[in-house]
Amino acid sequence: MAAFLHRRAGVRLSLLLSAPLAWLGLAYLGALAALFLTAFYGTDTFTGELIRTFTWANFQDLVTTEVYRTIALRSLGVALAVTAIDLVVAFPMAFAMAKLASPRSRRWLVIAVLTPLWASYLVKAYAWRVMLSSGGLLGWGFGVTATILTLAYLWLPYMILPIYAGLERLPDSLLEAAGDLGARASRVFRTIVWPLAFPAVVAGSIFTFSLSLGDYIAVKIVGGRSQLIGNVVYDNIGAANNLPFAAAVATVPVLIMLVYLAAVRRTGALENL
Amino acid sequence: APAPGRSGFAPPKIDALQSVGTGEGQVNLVAWAGYVEDGSTDPKVDWVTPFEQATGCQVNTKIAGTSDEMVNLMRTGEYDAVSASGDASLRLIAAGTVAPVNTSLIPSYTDVFDGLKSKPWNSVNGVAYGVPHGRGANLLMWRTDTVKPAPDSWSVVFDPASPYKGKVTAYDSPIYIADAAVYLMATKPDLGIKNPYALDDKQFQAAVDLLKQQKQIIGEYWSDYTKEIQAFKSGDSVVGTTWQVIVNVAKGEKAPVEAVLPKEGATGWSDTWMVAAKAAHPNCAYKWLDHIISPKANAQVAEYFGEAPSNAKACQETADAKHCETFHATDEAYFSKVHYWTTPIAQCLDGRTGVTCKDYAEWTRAWTEIKG
Amino acid sequence: MPDQEAAVGLRGLRKDFGPVTAVDGIDLEVRDGEFFAMLGPSGSGKTTVLRMIAGFETPTAGTVELGGRDVTRLAPFERDVNTVFQDYALFPHMNVLANVEYGLRVKRVARAERRERALAALRSVRLEGFEGRRPGELSGGQRQRVALARALVNRPRVLLLDEPLGALDLKLREEMQVELKELQREVGITFLFVTHDQEEALTMSDRVAVFDRGRIEQVGTPAEVYERPATAFVAGFVGTSNLISGAAAEKVLGRPGTYSVRPEKLRVVLGESAAAGPDEHAAAGTVAEVVYAGAATRFVVDLDAGGRLIALQQNLQVSSMDVMALRGARVRLVWQRRHEFAIT
Amino acid sequence: MPDQEAAVGLRGLRKDFGPVTAVDGIDLEVRDGEFFAMLGPSGSGKTTVLRMIAGFETPTAGTVELGGRDVTRLAPFERDVNTVFQDYALFPHMNVLANVEYGLRVKRVARAERRERALAALRSVRLEGFEGRRPGELSGGQRQRVALARALVNRPRVLLLDEPLGALDLKLREEMQVELKELQREVGITFLFVTHDQEEALTMSDRVAVFDRGRIEQVGTPAEVYERPATAFVAGFVGTSNLISGAAAEKVLGRPGTYSVRPEKLRVVLGESAAAGPDEHAAAGTVAEVVYAGAATRFVVDLDAGGRLIALQQNLQVSSMDVMALRGARVRLVWQRRHEFAIT
């Protein structure tokens, strides 16, 4: 058996790939394909049954109704803002953890960053609601800004960890070499640290970006009167039972993410998650 | 006059149960959170265990978050009974998912308020499809320290020049369009709205426009009651729609609030326990229906969930002697001003023919557009 | 040569890492234009000294002077030295040209001049045509030369090299040794070179400092260090140390103590007869092992007086076949007295 | 010795990696009990051959025989060979004893016997008392010995060693060379040894195969390979090849062609006068460079006839100070004719 497998690299590879590909390639991609297929169906609004006849109607609605564009752009803006804030906050933290902290304290810092992941997402969002409400710790009120802040807070660890890992892998000797060649700290950062940590940054941004793009709960808690694309999807499936239209709306974040993934694929970020 | 209840469409022919035999040992329920409590959330809140002990029917519950989830869950055929709201019940009936209920097999039914029997959302052509569970109205709440004088009209939340701009709140759901329709019924009679859930193009557009205008003064939309109580307590919201239970809790937390059923009337809800057409445990289901509207259990649910009980005798069983009074349980005049939530469908619910009304999918899209 | 002209001056230099004393009080002067080697076993503190000169570590005590100026507190980018790192530390995201240009770029040298000087530096390390490659696409020897060009292009006062040839194959290392030496002559820059390979230190450098446990044991020309080691440690570390001690010393040399003779100073004479000259010593023994090494043969001889000596003999005339037959033969080892040195 | 008794037999062995031919048709026989070295520059295919013998790579063509049995298609765990890897590949999560016991454990040798044999193997590499340590807690030389014990404890027919000393310091490497050689004598197992260090190959092995670009250029004893190199490549790779060719050859040797003389065969005679003996050749030139290497000195001499020769001279009597003065001096290089060999 073992000797047989030894001589058949192809068989070994197929065995290894079979389960993951069946699961993700067939089941998951299949489910996605089926979902987007229904985007071309209609629905009986009274009984909620699908009407399986091909129609562009859902996409026509999506494209021609201005409000969906507004919401899509707002969601994109929120996701970008969250990513930018997380990057600005996470990078110095990750840098201090990876390059300034002693190896002993590093372990504790990683724990400190990981711990909040276990406190429920909802509870943390509500804690922000409490802090943002008038008379609260911050008292800044609710709205898009509050949503951005809350989401940035929720996803911050997902940005810190990849950047930390990326910076830790960066040999100190490269930074020393740059200093040795006459570069000051800011320049070392610009020419060495940033380009080499960039794939890790992109990896972190995949998390913050996609998690923000798909969120519909935090915005309900701190968003005031605003809504995001996730709410539209959710309302259509959850409240209106209109799966075809929900699927059509869902293509928007999916397309955005696919474009994003395609763009960052070459940076090697996908191996840094 | 047509028979009470919905008319105009013919549900599939399904026979009601003729007699209740011994229980099957278990029953599977689909319910709103708080309707089926077995002490797991709070040991003091438990009306399932006594039922299980008395009937030998073990209760399995699936909590549904929305009416649509209820419809979908019931369609799987795994469940015996459901606590459907008015915006789900008709769909269940029309699809043949639930069967008519033989109310003579449910002794407690006799004590149910007449104002809840044979209503458009729980019966068709005089045939009952379930037993009423409880009811409540969507009231107008305000903070007494900031909102003066005390409002008695919805105009306070629709007036674009409201002094409370940015602190007005509204319920975050497409069904809230009906609240605007109720207001329009009173303020713009020439639109001819008879039923806030049956809106033709023009009427619908008017309601939507009103809400878009309202959005300018909204601070936030609320969807859960912790959020609303907190907003009123902190002063982030000072006026807006509410439920009686929210008013009570907020007052309990010493928030300076009051609530009223405004003069234009209001929307509200009334839930119905229904039995699946293909129920695997029909006997236990009937026993559950009888139990949940029996005075004691009905009182417990009403108090825990914060609504008016459906059983008149429940008012003697409440822990808080004034519960029925607070929730206007016996006040039929009060509830006559309430338009219970019903699913808007293309076929106008007010009996009009020749026009199509906006269905719920379009309400949903409009709601998205209103929020922008 | 007066102090202020020394390219590098270290005074009482000391570095502690917590409880570990890596460098334990070092005084050293490296002259301008010298090829200076720091030789020592692993962990003896060579790298730490280099890093203090470059400015990557701050001394616990003592000062670092460059060209007579105290730079102890200056940052690396403020010091006129450049380093060739042991792992080269080439920037993986820049091509060869950009790597070499880096130092000029941060000093805001104009683009045209920068390019010209970088290309000249690449030419001097014989890497024309490789400008566009990434470090990952180069072999070890090529990377080493890029690292060299990247440092040299800045024309530093002192070039620090931390085992720059350590990662290379023997053959390539030998070639690079020659090249490096020639390059240093050409550019005339002071080279401060760390190695643990004594032959490398001897063949390449003008002077050598031998390190042990954070201290310098001896500083001198290769010949001084090799032929007149100051301590037992230096004798042992720089070259094979043939020790004669105790009873053997009394018998063979006629005096107590421990003495050492280098293998190449021993003549191997067949048979028992050969008498030692007036300035010579001799010891009889049996050949335990003959090791053929191409250019030379090593004889491992067990002395009758006790102990074991190794004698090296250049394969000038003898054929390898002949010498192999000597295993087990009786021989006498003869050497000049002046080549013995006492070990303290 | 008949074929079937060869410890390792390779016939027409070939390995392609995509477009790259790493091993290009090799025939080789390694005798039982031999210490056999495979010598060659980086990338010449030595490791690939070793990996095919061990079973990690499948040959593109040709066969591998062990003790006369064709094992070409067998998996590594079915072959009676063991390997000492260049980086040792010790299991970091097991202690020294568990590492050494590993091979016996997977062969289900009883616990008591296993322990006993492992301890014996550790004794043979002088590592008693280290049983409980993790590989991470050992020095390079100690790790190397654990790797050796781990392989030897299985008493394989053949032991494959891929540059086992490559990662060690020079000083330590020299010590280990001696130990390894002694160990092989003791256990009597066939050692097949890969190295790119020609001195290592010459001093340690019974026979050497010199590799170049996937082919074997020459197989022979160290002396054969060193003194009678079959090709120019062998001449150059095994030792320094001093080439005399073209016009220089005509002038100095009186015949056309390319010839080589080893540096240690050249006598350096000061001045112009010294006449060559009847069996000798001589060439006049100027000393361009004197490189002191401790035990010997290298003279780089530019010949008047053209070309450059390196002469090696053992520092037997001469003091280094004297020889250094010779830079720029006029000298004659004299050598015996029999030490010239023609390069093809």
Added chain:
Amino acid sequence: MNLSRTARLLFRLALVAGLGVIYVPLLVVLLNSFNADRTFAWPPTGLTLRWWGAAWESTGVRDALWTSVRAGLGATAIALVLGTMAAFAVQRYRFFGRDTVSLLIILPIALPGIVTGIALNNAFRTVLEPFGVGLGLFTVVVGHATFCVVTVYNNVLARLRRMGGALEEASADLGADPFTTFRLVTFPMMRSALLAGGLLAFALSFDEIIVTTFTAGAGVRTLPIWIFENLFRPNQAPVVNVVAAALIVASVVPIYLAQRLSSDVGAH
């Protein structure tokens, strides 16, 4: 990069400030779990242990916690198997479409949860229901495993890359067949990577709400779902804070253990 004293100080300050930002809201949660006010009025009007008592007595919390643990363990187990297999295939073999595999594995986490949620929901209902299999814990596990694979995959991939094939070759060389090699060498070497990946997978699953919403079946209430249901009920919201506060405290133990174990030999 030889930073100036000031720069070092600034970076350290950024770290401390960042950790402050991370922990202040958590302190608010902790404080609110003692807040006498049901709706977390700020500042707290009074402190009480009442909610901790209520949480202790709530069997719903315990059931939900247990459900979450089971879902998390199930999803983690599947993710460990699938992620490891995929990582081995990608790291140890060259084949057509190798890049696509990593993209495929990243996709479930890169696409918004609601998309994955409704896609799986739709698929489960059309594929499973005809067989009489409804949504349940099983479907939650399947949904979670789908997006958890990536964490294991990445950790194992990184470890395999660092480990190289030398140790496995050494094992084969010493006579061990591939199964023995996996048991004695490969697996022990990967253990800390599996632990780190598994822990992250478990954490992802444990706090997942969106996909869970769409894949949970009858009576399946994971902790986030329980929190979702109860946070919006004034009588229960403070109890939710208790649960969250308790979780934060309790989570330190597994994270610490994992950190310890993952910094063992395999990591170097």
